[in-house]
Amino acid sequence: MNLTLFDLDGTLIPGDSDHSFGGHMVDIGWADGEAWRTRNDQFYADYCAGNLNLGEYINFTTGVWRHRSADEVAAVQQSFMDQVMTAQIRPEARALIEKHRAAGDLIAIVTATNEFVTTPIARAFGVEHLIAVELEQADGAYTGRIRGTPSFKEGKIQRVHDWLAGLGRQWSDFERQTFYSDSINDLPLLEAASHPVATNPAPSLAKIATERGWPILNLFA
Secondary structure (H helix, E strand, O other), rough: OEEEEEEEOOOOEEOOHHHHHHHHHHHOOOOOOOHHHHHHHHHHHHHOOOOOOOOHHHHHHHHHOOOOOOHHHHHHHHHHHHHHHHHHHHHHHHHHHHHHHHOOOEEEEEEEHHHHHHHHHHOOOOEEEEEEEOOOOEEOOOEEEEEOOOOOHHHHHHHHHHHHHHOOHHHOOOOEEEEEEEOOOHHHHHHHHEEEEEEEEOOHHHHHHHHOOOOOOOOOO
16 A cells, blocks of 8 residues: 645645635635735745744634634535635546545645644545644634644644554555645655655745656646
């Protein structure tokens, strides 16, 4: 059995689910209009540049919904899927996942976007294993803080190893470890994989992939 890991945003979907969810919060009136959208855009720019303070971003982006009722939040989670994300779940990405599933690979989505946003997306792709940023809760409410190691930059490696250990496996059990990603933030896990694939890569990652002879996949070309 081989191991195949997928980044989510920009890799399996053409957009960024985290940033798009923030836009949805503005569209439905839960966030404070253009000032909030501008701050959300700045966090996204920081992410693209490899400079994101993830803890600050999680506190910011969850602040507009984490104190609302469970029913309200569930309804908005569903409206986001219906109105925004369904169109981004493309047949090319489904086919890539299914190719690895048919080969018998162990598959996971490994994303720096939080579990609240990404759980329904992984479900829509039919991927059982999701490694996402986990959100701390206290007394049944979200706190705005991250729980445990975030699946971001080097943290993705630790989270993958922890997930495999929970399955009674380890990285070295797999002859081939494939990781698909678009982002320079994922360079640590790309370097750890035996088969890194720069997928719809940002220019900074495309340059590194070209220099190192890594395959480049333009999934949505």
